[in-house]
Structure formats: structure tokens, C-alpha cells
Amino acid sequence: MTEAARKGAEPIIATRAAMPALRPAERRVAQLLLDDPAGFSKMSAGSVARAVSTSSTTVIRFQHAIGYERFVDLRHDLALDAARERRATESIPAEPLDIQQGDTLKQVIAKIARDETLSIAETADVLSSEALAEAVEVVTEATRVDIFGIGASGIAATDFQRKLTRIGRIAIEWSDAHAAWTSASVLETGAVAIAISHSGRTFDTIEYLRLARAAGAKTVVITNFPDSPIAEHADVVLQTAARESPLRSGALGSRIAQLMVIDALFVGVVQQRYDESMVAIRTSYAAVRQAT
Numbered sequence: 001m002t003e004a005a006r007k008g009a010e011p012i013i014a015t016r017a018a019m020p021a022l023r024p025a026e027r028r029v030a031q032l033l034l035d036d037p038a039g040f041s042k043m044s045a046g047s048v049a050r051a052v053s054t055s056s057t058t059v060i061r062f063q064h065a066i067g068y069e070r071f072v073d074l075r076h077d078l079a080l081d082a083a084r085e086r087r088a089t090e091s092i093p094a095e096p097l098d099i100q101q102g103d104t105l106k107q108v109i110a111k112i113a114r115d116e117t118l119s120i121a122e123t124a125d126v127l128s129s130e131a132l133a134e135a136v137e138v139v140t141e142a143t144r145v146d147i148f149g150i151g152a153s154g155i156a157a158t159d160f161q162r163k164l165t166r167i168g169r170i171a172i173e174w175s176d177a178h179a180a181w182t183s184a185s186v187l188e189t190g191a192v193a194i195a196i197s198h199s200g201r202t203f204d205t206i207e208y209l210r211l212a213r214a215a216g217a218k219t220v221v222i223t224n225f226p227d228s229p230i231a232e233h234a235d236v237v238l239q240t241a242a243r244e245s246p247l248r249s250g251a252l253g254s255r256i257a258q259l260m261v262i263d264a265l266f267v268g269v270v271q272q273r274y275d276e277s278m279v280a281i282r283t284s285y286a287a288v289r290q291a292t
Helices: 011-021 024-035 045-051 056-065 071-088 105-126 129-141 152-166 177-185 203-215 229-233 250-272 274-291
Strands: 144-149 171-174 191-196 218-223 236-239
Touching (some): 011 024, 024 056, 045 056, 056 071, 105 250, 129 218, 129 236, 144 152, 152 171, 171 177, 203 229, 218 250
Parallel strands (some): 218 236
8 A cells, every 4th residue: 555545645646656566457547547537436447447458356456556445435535536626726727638749838838737736736635744844853953954856856955955055054955966975975863864856766866865864864755656765765755746747757747846845844944943044034135135
């Protein structure tokens, strides 16, 4: 069972989180659900199996993988999930499927707005307040915060480093894997290492977190897949629920969800040391304003 399922996440989110660990036939079932949640909620297990050329046993394995003992319960929750998704985006013009080559820019705007709105809403649903509180505590008490992410995840890493620096915290963002590993290997107790990885399977980021934990640092990961390999090396897992599609891959879709988690973590840290943080924010603002 996935972490998302254990925490009672909606079936659409739990299905996306489970995808990397599913067998090929189970992935076909999962993709059918993701392509048409409302339609899937009206199908029997047998009709689902026939639609993707597999067996009813495979459908049962899939429902267990996302946390459901009974198919009827999955159908019920999926119908509610699909309705919630429609309500979340009812103010956005309806545009089917992923961005297509022939779409107008108006259609592109609508589709991106829909997907990013849902990424934020669904990340808010799966992000554990208990895990966030734990991350806030370790970052607040840290003597130093090291942050590492590759590609689009590096954008979120840079954003968090600059936020922490603005409130007077010692924070270092690493853009080179070997430099990140070197730093991680000599971190001491009291330091915190934060890794950002959409897939949770990027070797360079996994190794960074492994080295940091072995050195004695507290470790935090921000990832879309809480059961991915990187979670094995994390003291705290902060889950996102970014939406992927053929054109908007994880590298594009993950950014908005990661930045939301970063903002929530940062605000939590500011709240813990509110007075000194506000003084630092005003001081840094005045320094930039005076210089310009």
C-alpha cells in the first residue's frame, strides 16, 4: 500500500503516487483511472479488466496497491474525487486532455491553469501537517541548512535557500552533485540536509541524502512519491501531488507543487522565530531598497 493510501489520500492522488511501483498490467488499469476518473467510477472490475486487456485479478491487485479492499469503495471514493476536481476547476474553461500541437494559446492558458490549480489543491490535501511541523522544527533548530535538487527541483532549492538567507539563517544550495556530496559527507549533528526530487529516484539526490544522514545530519525530502528510494534516507518526507502529462513532464509540473511546500515550510520557520525573522526581513528589504 502506498503512503498516500495509508494517509487517506483521494484515489486519483494515491494512483499517481503508486504508479512507479505498479506492474505493467496494473499501470494500464491506473492509466484508465487517471484518464477518465468519472467513467472509471461507473465501471465494474470485470469491465475495467476487459478495457485494458487484463484479468480481474490484476484489477484487484491494483485496488489493494492504492489502499482499497473493496472495488465498490474505490468506485465510491473515485466518484467523490472526480466531483471535487470538477468543483476545484469550475471557474476555469474546460479543456480536455493534454496540451496538443494545434491548441490555441487560449487553450494552452486554460489547460496550464487547470493543471497547476489542481497540483496546488492536491498537494494541500496530501501534505501532512504533522510531517510539516516536524520539518519546521528541525529547520528552525538547525545550525546550518544544506539544500540540493537537480534540474527543475534546483529552482525550488534556490528559492528556499534565498528565503532562509533573508531571515538570517545559514543556508547553502548546491547546484553540483559532487560538491553536494562533499558537503553532505561532513555535515554534523545539528545540521539539516534537504533534498528535492520529484521522482525520488534521481541517483545524485539519493546519494546526497544518504551521505548527509550517515554523517549525522537530519534529513528532509520533498517528493511526489513517498514510497520512492530516496524516502529510505529521509527523517521527514514532505509529499507533493504534481500533475504530469506527456508534454508537461515532472520537470515542469513539479515546480509549482514544490514551491508551495517550500512556502509552507518557510512560513512555519518564520512563525517559530517571528520577531527576529521580521526584523531580518525588514532589514534585508531596506538594504535592497536603499541600493536601488
